Amino acid sequence: MNPQERREQLLTWIARHGTASIQQLAQVLHVSEMTVRRDLRILQQAHLLQSIPGGAEVKKSATELAFDVKRRLHRDEKEAIAAKALELIDSDMTIAFSAGTTTWAVAHRIRGFQQLTFVTNSTNIALELQQNGWTQIVLTGGNFRTPSDALVGPFAEYTARHLHTDVLFLGVHGLDVEAGMTTPNIQEAAIDRVLIEQAQKVVVVMDHSKWGIKALARIAPIEMVDAIITTRTPHVQAHIAACERLGIEVFTATLPDQGSKEEPV
The missing domain is CATH 1.10.10.10 (Winged helix-like DNA-binding domain superfamily/Winged helix DNA-binding domain)
Structure with missing residues (x-):
């Protein structure tokens, strides 16, 4: 170690x-x-x-760590997941991001495409995209909450409900076949549900520690997920197999010490 x-x-x-x-x-x-x-x-x-x-x-709130703390956890995994996520992006897409540190890692890497439009309820992600030179960025508005630095509440949900996106990169606190996708915050679960409903394709991006976790608020059932990008570790194989039986495409992003090959499980 x-x-x-x-x-x-x-x-x-x-x-x-x-x-x-x-x-x-x-x-x-x-x-x-x-x-x-x-x-x-x-x-x-x-x-x-x-x-x-x-x-x-x-320092934490309701079992939820601050954004800067979470961003440093499992950093290598998040970077590998973000690199893999770029393979699902094409020019001229409208891309949505939920608030989160793994979704932030994806946004951080997006370069070299043409005419992308972004929708997000994350102030951190919007700023990162702007710093990378992107200009077509739609923030949902809403009530600002920490520690995730997300915009939530009725106004955020209203805005998101009137926007259609090609793909949503969704971060979660936990994912379980029975419990679905969960988060510690009820308001954040609500805006995430709207983002899911308005996306043509839903891609969950998460490190290995999120498998089997059941947080307070349910975002949506796992059947709403089209694809998952994660990292391969021995203890998650049963979770991955269960998702694949439901028709969900699971991709594993290879860490540097695991070789260069990246492929669906």
Whole structure:
């Protein structure tokens, strides 16, 4: 495990438990307490954690991490997923993005196409697209909420309901065959449902940690998904097989140490 992977695991563990002591983290990660202290110091300097006596905690709301924190988790996976997602984009498309860090990673990579129009309820994604030189960007408007930095509420839903898109790249907090796609926030689930309804094709982009997770609010049943782009790890094979039995096309994005081949599962 390299230092970046170790710090991601450290962040994830603290996020799930609220707080953690240095001794606990050393036992969980099988490293020395000195290594944990060094990692905590780096994460605190990056404003991802805050120090408490003998340990650390991460700021969160309703089990949901802040955008900047989530963007750093599973970064290699998100970059590989984003690269794979570009294969589903053609010039002259209208592309929708739900709010999220994996969808942001896709938006960050979009270059070299002609006449693309974008629809999103994410302020971060809109700014990223603008910085990359894109001009046809439609923000839904609505109430701004953190930690996801998404626009939600009746106005956002009204706007999205009057826009038709060729493809939606959808980020989720969890995906389960029975529970469907879920998120911790009820308002965000509502706007995501509208984005799904208005898209000709729905593509879920998610790292391996989202499989089998059931968050508070259901976005939509899994039957609404046309394709999933994810990364291959041993424990997700049963989930992937279940999706394929439902007729969902599942693509795996290969990480750098897994070779260069990328193909449907």
